[in-house]
Amino acid sequence: xxxxxxxxxxxxxxxxxxxxxxxxxxxxxxxxxxxxxxxxxxxxxxxxxxxxxxxxxxxxxxxxxxxxxx
Amino acid sequence: xxxxxxxxxxxxxxxxxxxxxxxxxxxxxxxxxxxxxxxxxxxxxxxxxxxxxxxxxxxxxxxxxxxxxxxxxxxxxxxxxxxxxxxxxxxxxxxxxxxxxxxxxxxxxxxxxxxxxxxxxxxxxxxxxxxxxxxxxxxxxxxxxxxxxxxxxxxxxxxxxxxxxxxxxxxxxxxxxxxxxxxxxxxxxxxxxxxxxxxxxxxxxxxxxxxxxxxxxxxxxxxxxxxxxxxxxxxxxxxxxxxxxxxxxxxxxxxxxxxxxxxxxxxxxxxxxxxxxxxxxxxxxxxxxxxxxxxxxxxxxxxxxxxxxxxxxxxxxxxxxxxxxxxxxxxxxxxxxxxxxxxxxxxxxxxxxxxxxxxxxxxxxxxxxxxxxxxxxxxxxxxxxxxxxxxxxxxxxxxxxxxxxxxxxxxxxxxxxxxxxxxxxxxxxxxxxxxxxxxxxxxxxxxxxxxxxxxxxxxxxxx
Numbered sequence: 001x002x003x004x005x006x007x008x009x010x011x012x013x014x015x016x017x018x019x020x021x022x023x024x025x026x027x028x029x030x031x032x033x034x035x036x037x038x039x040x041x042x043x044x045x046x047x048x049x050x051x052x053x054x055x056x057x058x059x060x061x062x063x064x065x066x067x068x069x070x
Numbered sequence: 071x072x073x074x075x076x077x078x079x080x081x082x083x084x085x086x087x088x089x090x091x092x093x094x095x096x097x098x099x100x101x102x103x104x105x106x107x108x109x110x111x112x113x114x115x116x117x118x119x120x121x122x123x124x125x126x127x128x129x130x131x132x133x134x135x136x137x138x139x140x141x142x143x144x145x146x147x148x149x150x151x152x153x154x155x156x157x158x159x160x161x162x163x164x165x166x167x168x169x170x171x172x173x174x175x176x177x178x179x180x181x182x183x184x185x186x187x188x189x190x191x192x193x194x195x196x197x198x199x200x201x202x203x204x205x206x207x208x209x210x211x212x213x214x215x216x217x218x219x220x221x222x223x224x225x226x227x228x229x230x231x232x233x234x235x236x237x238x239x240x241x242x243x244x245x246x247x248x249x250x251x252x253x254x255x256x257x258x259x260x261x262x263x264x265x266x267x268x269x270x271x272x273x274x275x276x277x278x279x280x281x282x283x284x285x286x287x288x289x290x291x292x293x294x295x296x297x298x299x300x301x302x303x304x305x306x307x308x309x310x311x312x313x314x315x316x317x318x319x320x321x322x323x324x325x326x327x328x329x330x331x332x333x334x335x336x337x338x339x340x341x342x343x344x345x346x347x348x349x350x351x352x353x354x355x356x357x358x359x360x361x362x363x364x365x366x367x368x369x370x371x372x373x374x375x376x377x378x379x380x381x382x383x384x385x386x387x388x389x390x391x392x393x394x395x396x397x398x399x400x401x402x403x404x405x406x407x408x409x410x411x412x413x414x415x416x417x418x419x420x421x422x423x424x425x426x427x428x429x430x431x432x433x434x435x436x437x438x439x440x441x442x443x444x445x446x447x448x449x450x451x452x453x454x455x456x457x458x459x460x461x462x463x464x465x466x467x468x469x470x471x472x473x474x475x476x477x478x479x480x481x482x483x484x485x486x487x488x489x490x491x492x493x494x495x496x497x498x499x500x501x502x503x504x505x506x507x508x509x510x511x512x513x514x515x516x517x518x519x520x521x522x523x524x525x526x527x528x529x530x531x532x533x
Contacts, residue, residue, distance in 0.1 A: 017417075040425065043426060
C-alpha cells in the first residue's frame with residue numbers, strides 16, 4: 001500500500017478505462033493518485049470493524065459460525 | 071426613496087404583484103435592463119432568454135389580472151445554472167463538449183418553477199461541467215464577483231452567485247456536489263441552500279456525481295430561499311434518489327427564532343486555516359446566535375478527517391463515468407483543471423470507490439446518533455477564505471473553499487450559507503448552518519433568525 005505510484009502505474013490505470021496521456025500529463029497525475037492511495041489507506045483503517053447497515057451484511061464465514069457454536 | 075424593483079426580495083415583490091402594484095412585465099424588464107447594463111462586466115449569464123421571458127411575463131400579468139394568482143413566485147424572474155434543462159434553450163454546462171446541446175424539455179426543477187409562475191430569464195455561467203469551486207472557466211470566462219470584479223465568485227454555481235448578488239434576477243438555481251451552492255453564496259454575500267439529498271429532483275440536470283449532487287436556490291435572503299424550496303421540493307419518480315418525505319410548509323416556522331435550539335460548534339477541523347477576517351466574523355455570528363437564545367455546544371466532529379477523502383473517492387470516479395466518452399474522444403476540448411480531475415477519477419480503483427460508499431453509511435449513522443442526537447444544528451464558516459483575486463486562484467484556493475462544505479455532501483444533510491460579515495477589503499463572508507436530514511425547516515428558521523438580527527444581507531455591491 002505504501003509503495004510509491006509510478007508513471008507506469010498511472011499509465012496502466014488510464015489505459016484500463018480507454019484513456020492515454022503524455023508522460024508530462026502522467027507526471028502531473030501521479031501525485032494525485034499517490035494522495036488518493038494514502039487516503040484510501042486511511043479509509044480502510046477506519047473501515048475496520050464496520051459491518052455495514054443490516055441490509056448490506058453478508059453472513060459470517062462458515063468457520064466463524066462454528067467457532068461461535070451457532 | 072422607493073426600492074428599485076430589482077432589489078426587492080421575492081416576498082416583497084410577490085406582495086406587490088398580488089396587489090397589482092407591480093407588473094411582472096415591468097419586473098422582467100427591470101431585470102433584463104440590468105442584465106444588459108451589467109452582465110458585460112459580471113459574465114453571469116450564458117444564455118439570456120429575453121423574448122421568451124417577456125412573453126411569459128405578459129402571460130403572468132394576464133393571469134393575475136384575471137384573478138389567477140398562483141403564489142409568491144408568480145411573475146418573479148429567475149435563472150438557472152446552465153446544467154438545468156430549459157426546453158428549447160442551449161444547455162452547454164459551460165463546456166465545449168456540450169456547446170451544441172439544446173434541451174428538448176424542462177428539468178423537473180424548471181418545470182416546477184414555471185408551474186409556480188416563475189419567469190425564466192436564462193441560463194447561468196458555471197465552473198466547467200460543475201467540477202470546480204472557483205468559477206474560473208477557460209471557455210466562458212469567469213463569472214465576476216459583484217463586490218469586486220477582479221475577484222472570483224466561487225463556484226461551481228458562479229453565475230448564480232453573481233446574478234443574484236447583483237440584482238440581475240431574484241433567484242438563481244444551483245447545484246452543490248461539494249459546496250457549489252454555498253460557496254458562491256458566501257463569496258457573493260447572499261443566501262444559498264443545499265437541501266437534503268433527495269429533497270429536490272435532479273431529473274433533467276447534467277449530473278456530476280449522482281450520489282453527491284444536490285439542487286437548490288441562491289437568493290438574497292432566507293425567506294426567499296424558503297419560498298423557492300417550497301416550489302421545487304418533493305418526490306419525483308423521475309429521479310431515483312428522490313425522497314418521498316413530506317414537504318412541510320416552511321413559512322409556518324420561519325419566524326420561530328432560535329431560542330432553545332442547540333447549536334453545535336466543532337472543536338476541530340472546521341477552524342483550521344481560516345483567514346482571520348473569516349474567523350472573526352464566524353465567532354461574531356455564533357455569539358449572535360447565542361444572544362438570540364440558542365444554546366451553544368462544542369463538539370468533536372466524528373470521522374471528519376476521512377470525510378473529504380471519501381467524498382473525493384466518490385465524486386471523481388462518478389464524474390469520470392459521466393464524462394468518459396468525452397475524455398476518450400475529445401479530451402483536448404476539456405479545460406485543464408477539469409481534465410486533470412477527471413483523469414484522477416479515471417484512475418481510482420473500484421475498491422476505493424466502493425469502500426468510500428460503505429464508509430458513508432457508517433459516517434451517516436455516527437453523525438445521526440452522536441452529533442444530531444445531541445444538537446439541532448452545526449455552525450461553521452462556509453469557506454475558510456473570502457473571494458480571492460481571479461488571477462491568484464489555484465488548487466489551494468479550491469481546497470480552502472470546499473473544506474467546510476463538502477463533508478455535508480457526504481452526509482447529505484441540509485445546509486445553508488448566509489452572510490455574516492465582510493473582510494477588510496469589503497468582500498462578503500458566509501456562515502454555514504447544517505441541520506438534520508429533511509429538517510430544512512430548522513435550518514431556515516435559524517438562518518432567518520440570524521439574518522433578521524443583522525444587516526449583512528441587506529448590503530448591496532458597489533456596481
